[in-house]
Amino acid sequence: MISILYICTHNRCRSILSEAITNKLGDQKLKAYSAGSSPSGQVHSLSIQYLQEHGYETEGLKSQSWDEFSPDLLDEGIDIAITVCDQAAQEACPVWFGKQVKLHWGLADPSKIEGSEEDQKVAFDACIKEIEARVQKMLSFDTSDRESFIAQIKESLA
Template sequence: MKILYICTHNRCRSILSEAITNHHAQGIIEARSAGSQPAGEVHPLSLQYLQETGYAVDGLQSQSWDEFEDFAPDLVVTVCDSAAGETCPLWFGKSTKVHWGLADPSKLQGSDEQKKQAFLDCIEQIKTRVQALVEIARSQPDQKTLIEQLANLGAQ
């Protein structure tokens, strides 16, 4: 299964999701991330907290969803509220689409410790969803069941 995580700026939540998915779903799911209006760089705290929690950051980059026409994802997951309402390019038409809203830890105004906790909470939430996603992918459900299960994950 191939997944494309989308967030408007592709600098935090979608990047976290890509790294965490590729770590936990090696061989079962191939994840990438993109944005409709990419920032051009990954948020430094995204990289810092991924590394501190044991995830690889090599190759992570903020990029446009236009770069993924040839990727042909089976699943497109929007992870921020602004991306949920955006029109996906036509070539996403065959992809299953779900929304997994996540709070943006990079926008938190607070102490360094509060920011760290926000990133760690987001990473843990993604990890929990990805571990369930791996089990769903292994069971190879029909399209309707897949969409229901993925939507339920996004509500957690």
């Protein structure tokens, strides 16, 4: 099984969405976790709402510090660290110092949308669909060979 740590600053929206989606779609091939460099301490309520609306499990999701996943403790336990902040929106992206393969997925933050409920729904749905597509792409690679999988993901999803 390939393990993935999704990292964002506050660990309340995009990294949480990525964790839940990966764990459902991963089908025992991928195992995901999420953490933040400055966690907010709680998952954004709309993250929970829209995950549930899309049929994803939300029990056990929590906003937590990446200290829980210290590179010193988990170099052997996490295969890939993926940051999900939006550098295009001038967001500061946390830097992970572990030895894992590091990737960046620039995901727009749907929790920052200040509009109607429909505008928020559209933003969350778009983010969820983008994460689903990226996870499906990961699942198209051979997860039974860790080294081959890591080489393919570095080439295709970086």
